[in-house]
Amino acid sequence: MRIRATVAAVSGALALSALAVPAAHADDSVGDTKISNVVVNSGKSVVVGATAAKKVTVTFTVTDNSGVAWAQAILYHGPSVEKSDTGAIADGKDGEATCTKVNATKSTCKSTFTLEPAYNLTNASAGTWKVWALAAAKDDDFAQKDNAKSFQVQRASKLTVNASPEPVKKGKTITVTGKLSRANWETGKYAGYTGQSVKLQFRKKSSSTYTTVKTIKTNSKGELRTTVKASADGYYRYSFAGTSTTPAVNAAGDFVDVK
Numbered sequence: 001m002r003i004r005a006t007v008a009a010v011s012g013a014l015a016l017s018a019l020a021v022p023a024a025h026a027d028d029s030v031g032d033t034k035i036s037n038v039v040v041n042s043g044k045s046v047v048v049g050a051t052a053a054k055k056v057t058v059t060f061t062v063t064d065n066s067g068v069a070w071a072q073a074i075l076y077h078g079p080s081v082e083k084s085d086t087g088a089i090a091d092g093k094d095g096e097a098t099c100t101k102v103n104a105t106k107s108t109c110k111s112t113f114t115l116e117p118a119y120n121l122t123n124a125s126a127g128t129w130k131v132w133a134l135a136a137a138k139d140d141d142f143a144q145k146d147n148a149k150s151f152q153v154q155r156a157s158k159l160t161v162n163a164s165p166e167p168v169k170k171g172k173t174i175t176v177t178g179k180l181s182r183a184n185w186e187t188g189k190y191a192g193y194t195g196q197s198v199k200l201q202f203r204k205k206s207s208s209t210y211t212t213v214k215t216i217k218t219n220s221k222g223e224l225r226t227t228v229k230a231s232a233d234g235y236y237r238y239s240f241a242g243t244s245t246t247p248a249v250n251a252a253g254d255f256v257d258v259k
Contacts, residue, residue: 064138
């Protein structure tokens with residue numbers, strides 16, 4: 001079948017890290033087969049650390065008046081599946097989804113993928129990924145979607161803080177240092193995230209809410225350093241809002257006793 005050849009070409013191209021997949025084109029369909037309700041990682045961004053592989057689950061619904069024969073999803077990064085620079089084929093036999101019949105015309109399908117640093121993840125591939133999906137019906141109808149769903153794959157982030165001296169006299173200067181780092185998928189380590197805006201926040205000992213004191217930027221090593229005047233007992237922390245490639249993160253509050 002033509003659709004079998006198409007999915008084989010896409011799977012093979014991604015497995016071999018090839019960029020051209022002439023058999024796969026933009027959205028295509030024959031008959032009344034529909035793909036809908038595509039959900040990646042329960043609707044959350046996929047955050048991957050420096051070394052450990054991450055399992056990603058994709059679920060979707062397929063409908064056709066004759067019933068569903070099979071389905072498959074593939075994850076990829078790039079402007080289109082034909083021009084992808086990396087991707088992932090679903091774990092399991094032939095990369096096909098496991099489809100569970102809901103009724104005579106509808107099935108829910110599920111695939112699990114493995115994203116792994118230094119294998120199919122490079123630093124440049126952080127950001128927006130897409131789901132390529134294909135479903136076939138029992139009467140040979142089919143539906144293919146080049147971008148059935150977009151989602152974010154991000155480099156895990158870490159943020160530290162240290163406020164000193166501790167204790168400190170009221171009105172004296174407190175120096176607050178820290179570092180923002182994120183996973184480097186190519187070296188297997190965490191490295192400083194440079195030039196990023198980070199908020200210094202303070203929470204009084206008697207309060208449960210942090211308020212922003214000022215905003216500063218990380219230096220060329222991802223380091224943070226600023227000063228404030230001691231006013232009351234409480235906790236200082238740094239807070240990073242995140243970017244498309246790196247998730248938001250808050251440092252654990254560091255308590256300062258003001259005398």
